[in-house]
Amino acid sequence: MSVATALDVPFRDGSTWVQVTTPDAPRPEALPLVVLHGGPGFCHDYLRSLSALSDETGRTVVLYDQFGCGRSSHRPEASPDFWTPQLFVDEFFTVIDRLGLETYHVLGQSWGGMLGAEIAVRRPEGLAALAICNSPASMELWAQAAERLRADLPDDVRAALESHEAAGAYDHPDYVAATQEYDRRHVHRMTTTPQDYLDSERLVEQDPTVYHTMNGPNEFHVIGTLRDWSIVDRLASVDVPTLVVAGEFDEAAPETWAPFVEHIPHVRSHVFAGASHCTHLEQPQEFRALIAQFLKEHDAPPE
DSSP: OOEEEEEEEEETTEEEEEEEEEOSSOOTTOOOEEEEOOTTTOOSGGGGGGGGHHHHHTOOEEEEEOTTSTTSOOOTTSOGGGOOHHHHHHHHHHHHHHHTOSSEEEEEETHHHHHHHHHHTTOOTTEEEEEEESOOSBHHHHHHHHHHHHHTSOHHHHHHHHHHHHHTOTTOHHHHHHHHHHHHHHTOOOSSOOHHHHHHHHHHHHOOHHHHHHTOSSSSOOOSTTTTOBOGGGGGGOOSOEEEEEETTOSSOHHHHHHHHHHOSSEEEEEETTOOTTHHHHSHHHHHHHHHHHHHHTSOOOO
């Protein structure tokens, strides 16, 4: 069985909580995988199942809570301009350096895929391959897709969303219930919400600073500092093999991730039928099998 070890990595004036899972039977050619969670600020918990890739592929798997959430240092008093993509790029390289990872793969889910793209366009020497999962290439495209998906909601749900957004009443029970209907269709299409997801949700509710500042009150009402973010015009700089993954009913609709496929030179994509935004929770074995095969193709050659 794999072994999970936690450590705190000093970053800025605080620390980043990191979990390193090492396999019982490591494959020498299998490069470490660094997993980037979404949100921003949603914590690693809902991605815990990806640690199974350690034993399944014989590689080290690294998950961490990004600065400002979960078990890492929190800064609820920080000004909005503190929370930038560059902050999290810097944090990533701090973690990589602390762990001594010279060559590695990156998998990012949702915001994590956006962050993974931000890392890849900088062409770090150690990056071997990138998996962008359920992620948009620009928040304008994300917002446009959200409007289209919202238009398909029942009339009473749309009315609740619109009236409470106009009033700024994002914590009103009717508004919360309306957002949950959107989530059931496009975030996690499951009868019972997995505990891993609930754990992340609980932690972000305890301190929503990063999520509310950068994103907004929920998945589809993006009024935070990321609302104008785009990486479309920089994607040609990505020089590593890239896999783009999405679900058939994903809130990251095809038009949001199409620029990754159109502009990254070495790229392929896969859409999971019947799945939505949390594909890795809805179809865990199939998701991990796809990722495992992609990583294996781009591992270090045997010596």
